[in-house]
Amino acid sequence: MDLERFCATSRVVIVAGKGGVGKTTVTAALATAAARTGMSVLIVEVEGKSGLASCFGEAALTYEEAELRPGVRARTLTPDDALLEYLDDHGMRRISKRLSRSGALDVVATAVPGMRDILVLGKVKQLERANVADVIILDAPAAGHAVSFLLSARGLLDAVRVGAINRQAAEVVELLSDPSRCQVMLVTLPEETPVNELIETAYTIEDRAGVALGPIVVNSCVPPLGTAGGALRDEDGVRADALAVGLTLEDGEVRALADAASFRDDLARRQAEQCARLAERLPLPQLRLPYFFTADVGSAEIEILADELSVGIASLDDLAAR
């Protein structure tokens, strides 16, 4: 499937995963890949603080849209912003000021669990309906909160049966459960605990939130060391190869070369095992992104990751056909 068709599948893509797996990096790479095909992209960041802007070498995001690269705009959307805007839109500007000033906002939000999430998702739905961009990518909250974030609309429908918030929740459920409008891309690392947590999250999201899952992104994959990784790891091999090219190496150097090769070999193998386990337990295609040894992720690395995503997505059809 080419990237354009993939992004046209649903206008809203929610990128979710536990903290530290590189959700924000994936968001930036996906946005870049989509923008390259000529689509307009809006990134919505819901937690206020993330490294998203710095991935593009830009200053921190605000509630106002900013262009991060040609075709990619981004903004934040915190629950408090969303609530104040909601009240303004519904002719309740006066109480919106009082709500935030008196601290009653906390009380109301506690009385109606999930209200903050509904307000954010409701605003996303409004953006989607207003055709503000070809693709809207939502950098979802971290950890277990991603699940409650997506479940909140259904929960709220049960808890609050009347009022404006109920209507809002119903519209959010409609958006989330329509695969032609919204899909979730889960991100993980090729390690045991993150993979276990991803599997659990995936089933919860599909079964209970009724949201369609896109491909899984496995981030920070270390490529094996050549085709003969296993053959590079022992010290005798290092010495023999050095002799063959006329070099005599000190013991420390031999050990360093062998240890680093062993570490890489073990790491790549363990990661491959985790990817295989994930594929076995969760029948969804995987998009694997490389680990960067040399640098933290900046705009140059985002371009490389966007290449990888484009290639990975292009091969999705073949996977599905198999």
Added chain:
Amino acid sequence: MTAIADLVHQRHILICCGTGGVGKTTTAATLAIEGARRGRDTVVVTIDPAKRLANTLGLEHLSNTPREIPRDIWDPARDATPGGHLHAMMLDTETTFDQLVETYALDGEQAQRILENRFYRNIAGALSGTQEYMAMEKLYELHDRGGFDLIVVDTPPTRHALDFLDAPRRLTRMLDNRVFRLLMVPTRTTLRVGTMAAQAFLRTISRVVGTEPVDDVVAFFRAFEGMEEGFRDRAAEVMKLLAADETAFVLITSPRRDAVEEAEYFAQRLADGEFAVDALVVNRVHIHYWGVAPDVLRARALELGAEPGDAAARLALRYENLAEFEDVAGRERRELAGLEERIGDASVAHVPELGHDVHDFTALRAVADHLLAAG
């Protein structure tokens, strides 16, 4: 500066804090095992351990009270100092909160009214900050009544994991909320006007969220009346315990840039509250294999790559690979430099990337060796 080994040996409370996914629970478990091995009666309070670590600690079944872990498991070779015990428990936020309400309610009827209130259930189950608050409440209870020598507490893996520092304050602030307080005293004439304004305000809120939640809130605040004092006093006691000399803060991070940034934020939050970081644990650090600059190694890889033959090609690959890991190790140390400077004379332990998940006692012992080697 106090070495981590001495903290484990001498202090009464160790609070492990840090952002999610950096090995906080593993570190807490390691410190607790070490405490027990040194002959101390130890308990570790975990928040949400990964399944296999939970199995190791005997926590397959959720339990809000400490359970003793058989000595055979944590001292298989029987070489630990005698007299130690190891207990573990998993924090159950809702049960802990319920018990707190029962403690401070004037009578059983008041407790019942609160526990059944839907708004209260939302606070106990979902309010951000509640988990942090209850972790501290549990800590206080174990300190007050448990009779343990050493209490090791894991803190919740939320971004604002240090909210426990002001969680008690946040809750009392909510209980003090003016709008809702006015509703509880509708009979006092002096507050008549305020009450009417509050009523109008609530009617408007009802238009948005419906009347039920508003009724729940009002009922909750009415039911809660008279209990605030107890809660406030307890919060003050908890803060005093956190500030005591017998309590130590262990900050945990990984060397990734985002984790280090969070750790710096935690260090600042602690400093703002006039708490000191007593130890810094950096998990999953890549080691320097040799200490030769990556550029030099890459140049050698290039030279070898230009030579004919498989041996030269294999050797070039090895140099290139070594350069990559030396790069990673160097970058991690640069990321950490600022943080290590900020925390002053706290002791610092680097635990190397072990290449596998740590979930059995053998692996936990390996982590312990690195932790305790730190000066």
